[in-house]
Amino acid sequence: xxxxxxxxxxxxxxxxxxxxxxxxxxxxxxxxxxxxxxxxxxxxxxxxxxxxxxxxxxxxxxxxxxxxxxxxxxxxxxxxxxxxxxxxxxxxxxxxxxxxxxxxxxxxxxxxxxxxxxxxxxxxxxxxxxxxxxxxxxxxxxxxxxxxxxxxxxxxxxxxxxxxxxxxxxxxxxxxxxx
Numbered sequence: 001x002x003x004x005x006x007x008x009x010x011x012x013x014x015x016x017x018x019x020x021x022x023x024x025x026x027x028x029x030x031x032x033x034x035x036x037x038x039x040x041x042x043x044x045x046x047x048x049x050x051x052x053x054x055x056x057x058x059x060x061x062x063x064x065x066x067x068x069x070x071x072x073x074x075x076x077x078x079x080x081x082x083x084x085x086x087x088x089x090x091x092x093x094x095x096x097x098x099x100x101x102x103x104x105x106x107x108x109x110x111x112x113x114x115x116x117x118x119x120x121x122x123x124x125x126x127x128x129x130x131x132x133x134x135x136x137x138x139x140x141x142x143x144x145x146x147x148x149x150x151x152x153x154x155x156x157x158x159x160x161x162x163x164x165x166x167x168x169x170x171x172x173x174x175x176x177x178x179x
Contacts, residue, residue, distance in 0.1 A: 046106060052093075058090060061084075062080070134162045140177075
């Protein structure tokens, strides 16, 4: 990875460049409605961009969520990772990993206990994500996606979580959770 990568929180003026990254990275998938909805709820998200040579190269969103904790009725602060996009011209340079690690550090400092993701196990396991069996996604997943539901614990000493992940409105669309 080049040392010229700058990672920062996204700004409203970044929207056009963020949209272009998603169009290039996922030409077969329209993630833009979800990304736009998530960016409209800044109090509930951590949105980071990575720039390379003053051009936006990657974007990642972490959404604040809740999961049932150890005590009945107690909800633990957790986050849902996604989407993550890296422009094709910037892929395989470590930029996706850098923006992901920076986001995880910020969430840990903010007291987030655990991060969940529905994504490629081969990719996310490199960052310590493991198959999640205790907390269910908000909608049933297809059998072939069983290993794609993963999590990473950020805070040591927190009790295992169980039950169903509670997500904000932008994530409450069953189509986001099934092919």
